[in-house]
């Protein structure tokens with residue numbers, strides 16, 4: 001028997017709950033200046049339980065060839081990687097319009 005989604009009761013392979021939640025999430029990507037005016041890219045607002053923040057952070061670090069960490073619901077990358085992180089989020093299925101870059 002297929003796994004049943006606890007949210008909608010449909011088999012998981014046809015369930016769209018994770019798609020819907022991606023549609024609903026507003027992700028903010030912004031640049032902050034830390035110590036010694038070093039820029040960091042902060043990604044926040046990812047609340048999808050299907051997304052492993054730790055794993056996503058690894059992907060972003062590999063993509064941007066930079067260091068980074070997760071902190072509560074944020075991913076913090078060293079350096080200014082706003083464009084690249086947005087591209088990756090879009091690739092993962094987050095709608096462009098829901099990603100706010102500042």
Ligand SMILES: [Zn+2]
Pocket residue numbers: 005006007008009010015016017018
């Ligand atoms: Zn579902």
